[in-house]
Amino acid sequence: MSVTGGVGQRIPRIDAEAMVTGKVCYAVDLQVPGMLVGKIVRSRVPHGRIVRVDTSRAEQMPGVRAVITGLDMPDRKIGLALRDATIVARHKVRYVGEPVAAVAAVDERTAEEAAEAIDVVIEELPAVFDPVEGAQPKAPVIHEELGSYGHSTFMARHYNPIPGTNIAHHYWYRRGDVEAAYREAALVHEETFRIQPVHHGYMEPHVAVANVEPYGRVYLWSNTQRPFEVRKLVAEMFGWPEGRVRLTITKIGGGFGGKITPWLEPIAVALSARAGAPVKITLTRAEDFVTCRRQGGRVRVKSGVAQDGTLLAREVEIHWDSGAFSDLGVSVSTLAAISSPGPYRIPNVKVNSYLVYTNKVVAVPYRGLGVPEVMWAAESHMDSLAHRLGLDPIDIRMKNLAEEGDVAPWGEVFHSIGVKECLRRVKEVRERRRQEGDGRGWGVAVMHKFSTPGTMSEAVIRMNSDGTLLLLSGAPPIGQGCETSLAQIAAEGVGVPVSQITVVAGDTDATPFDAGTFSSRVCFHSGNAVLQAAREVRRRALELAGELLEARPEDLEIANGEIYVQGAPDRKTTMAEVARVSHMSQGAPIIGVGAFRxxxxxxxxxxxxxxxxxxxxxxxxxxxxxxxxxxxxxxIDLRQVIGAHDVGKAINPLTVEGQIEGAALMGIGAALYEEMVFDGGSLVNPNFMDYLIPSALEAPDTEPILVETPHGEGPFGAKGIGEGPIIAIAPAIGNAVYDATGVRIRELPLTPERVLNALEAQA
Incomplete structure (x- = not known):
């Protein structure tokens, strides 16, 4: 008997009504009694030594309750992988927009006036803005201390800096002999691609509220994607035990990787501690633009192929534009480099990945974690190989795509790989449309995307006295619908309707640990933890029901909240009765706990x-x-997008299709419109008037196709879907432009000016 709202069913999100009626509380809505307004003073110089930060005028202004500089903050570097960042600059600034001071005042106007009253004098130093130039031995050095920084023994255990340079991390791998393979190849082809920095474009800016009680608790509210990690970093910075800090997340108005690192929370904490009152910092859109971005950089790809299109060798060299600090760049640049050859069988591979500091806004994780950048290069390059050999772009891919059990270029064995089926499905669409006379302007690309290895999720499910269930998860909902999917997994695992489950998420005091919402991990990791907890609740419920019904637990079944004897459906009880017995008679409420790494x-x-x-x-x-x-x-007029994606098992097909459609539009933005434009290190388009993102008016007809290749470790076979659908969009569009015009463009975005210049050069 199926569970109402269980796995595989197309149900509306459980928070849909609250969201569309405006009843959801976001971080920007938070109000705490006695709350002050925090503002940040930022560097206007890309690289320089701090001569003076004079706060005397600001401190004397009526209504100003606290002023801090970098010297008032703990002298500790911060970073989720590499600890190279100062939250408020001390002695030196490394990009335009870096915080150099902060104020807290009774209202926004007073805080702004106080921030303007702070006198900052900086001695400018030579700066670096291009990662390839920055990697050169004679480039101005941005981090003189490189090599001495602390780092995570997990996320950056492979950390490989080159001290005395701007290369924060060099990752490489080798398989086979690429040079020997090139000598045997019928074609050796090399191309260089450039990727622009883009912003995450979320609707809600960064927000943090802090209330530091003297000798008591520290209360934090923010819209972070990783509440437990942020709590840990804040506690470490100020020398507190983690248990002193409580971090609660609100609903989050989008993150896409941009709300992982705690750039605001420590500043809010320091201001609150000094002011003796709660402090709220809400970034303006312009400030948010100089807080985080996607890496961008340059990718060089070289391949050797046989006459029939068989890939013999591939060489990839990547220069990542890390910005002033590395953030999670050590991990991102490594995992994206691993992915860079593509999901193909390639016996000979050589990859070099350089994470390079520049004097620009810090680069942080962005939807796809570096894979959209490398796949733009790899999949555009695959089309070039096909056209040079006179092969169909789909056929050359089909010939080389890996299958179950094949060994990947980086040494891993491929598992649950449905990419060939995905390609077959889109080929069917193309062939049908060509037969209908729609012949030119088609482009295809394939993708693969890792989910960050080795991360942990926990979950608790507690039965209430009325038989309903409370699901506690530390994974923050950031708009992707994870509360609904986790509730469906719990419902299926226990055997109750999804309507009987209430989800509580993202409170470090109330919920169990979760590494966070990033890298397409929640459905897979948190879902597995939830499923374990659900099965424990089910086991306990069946044991108690067996006593009530005088039957063995293995002879009982649960369906939609009722427990009955198999073959005798009239012999039954309810979850509510089981809960009553557990609470009243036994004094042992039914609780299930799950943990998954x-x-x-x-x-x-x-x-x-x-x-x-x-x-x-x-x-x-x-x-x-x-x-x-x-x-x-x-x-470029984008007429249609067809995305076929292997989801393992669609927990909620409606949500999965929404992810495919939303990610496609985000990928279209990065492919056609979006670019953060810098002039001497200063961002010249830090707003949605000058920085173009696609709206619903630019959204093409999008057709999601769900392919299900169950994963042996996923909950009910499910895999993540949050990032994959963005990755192949840009190369598919670039390949379609080539199919329509015969022009290959190797730099994003594909603006009309860039396309027109390429057409004129061709002519």
Whole structure:
């Protein structure tokens, strides 16, 4: 008997009504009695030594309750992988927008005036803005202390800096002999691609509220994607035990990786401690733009292929634009580099990945964790190989795509890999449309995406006295619908309707640990923990019901909240009665606990750089797009997107389709419109007037296709889907432009100006 609202059913999100009626509380809505307004003073210089930060005028202003500089903050570096960042600059600034001071005042106007009254004098130093130039031996050094920084023994255990340079981390791996393979190849082809920095474009900016009680608790509210990690870092910075800090997240208006590192929380804490009152910091849109971004950089790809299109060798060299600090760049640049050859069988591979400091806004994780950048290069390059050999772009991919049990270029064995089926499904669409006379302007690309290895999730399910269930999860909901999916997993695991489950998430005092919402991990990791907890609740409920019904637990079944004897459905009881017995008669409420650690690790062979298993699981997919190109203006008209994605098992097909459609539009933005433009280190378009993101008006007809290749470790076979659908969009569009015009463009975004210049150069 199926569970109402269980796994595989298309049900509306459990928070849908509250969201569309405006009843949800976001961090920007938070109000705490006696709360002050915090403002940050930022550097206007990309690289320089701090000569003076004079706060005397601000301190004397009426209504100002606290003023801090970097010297008032604990002298500790911060970072989730590499601890190289100062939250408020001390002695030196490294980018335009870096915090140098902060104030707290009774209202926003007073706080702004106080911030403007702070006199900052900086002696400017030579700066670096390009990662390739920054990697050169004679480039101005941004981090003189490189090599001495602390780092995570998990996320950055493979940390490999080059002190005395701007190369924060160099990751490499080798397999086979690429040079020998090149000598045997019918074609050796090399291309260089550039990727622009882009912003995450979430609707809600960064917000943090802190209330430091003297000799008591520290209360934090924020819209972070990783509450437990942020709590840990804040506690470490101020020398407190973790238990002193309580961090509660609100609903989050989008994150996409941009709300992981605690750039605001320590500043709010320091201001609150000094002022003796709660402090709220809400970034303006312009401030948010200089807080985080996607890396961007340059990717060089070289391949050797046989005449029939068989890949013999591939070489990839990546220069990542890390910005002023590395944040999670050590991990991102490594895992993306692992992914860079693509989901193919390639016997000979050579990869070099350089994470390079520049004097620009800090680069942080962005939806896809570096894979959209490397797949833009790899999948555009695959099309180039096909056209040079006179092969169909789909056929060359199909010939080389890996299958179950194949060994990946980086040493991992492929598992639950449905990428060929995804490609077959989009090929069917293309062939049908071509037969209908729609012949030109088609582009295809495939993708794979890791889920960060080795992360942990816990879950608790507690039965209430009326038989309903309370699901406690530390994974923050950031708009992707995870509360609904986790509730469906719990419902299926116990055997109750999803309507009987209440989800509580993201409170470090109330919920169990979860590594956070990032890297497409919640459905897989948190879902597994929830399923374990649900099965424990089910086991306990069946034991008690067996006593009530005088039957063995193994002879009982649970369906939609009722427990009955198999073969005798009239002999039954309810979850409510079981709960009453457990609470009243036994004094032992039914509680299920689950914990799951994903597979994989950051362990690499010291001689080859190869990994036995680099990810908890992999997402796979294929994208087909149709474009028209106006040769007079260079404008690309994106007509249709077909995205086929291997989801393992769709917990909620409605949510999965929404993820595919939303990610496609985000990928379209990065492909056609979005670019953070810098002039001498200063961002010149820090707002949604000058920084273009697609709206619903630019959204093409999008057709999601769900392919289900169950994962042996996933809950009910499910895998993540949050990032994969963005990855192949840009190369598919670029390949479609080539199909329509014969012009190959190797730099994003594909603006009308760039397309027109390429067309004119061709002519």
């Amino acid at each position: 994903g597979g994989g690790s950051f362990k690499f062979d010291p001689d080859t750089g190869l990994s036995g298993r680099a990810a908890a699981h992999w997402e796979y997919g294929a994208v087909l797009v149709k474009v028209d190109v106006d040769r007079e203006t260079g404008k």
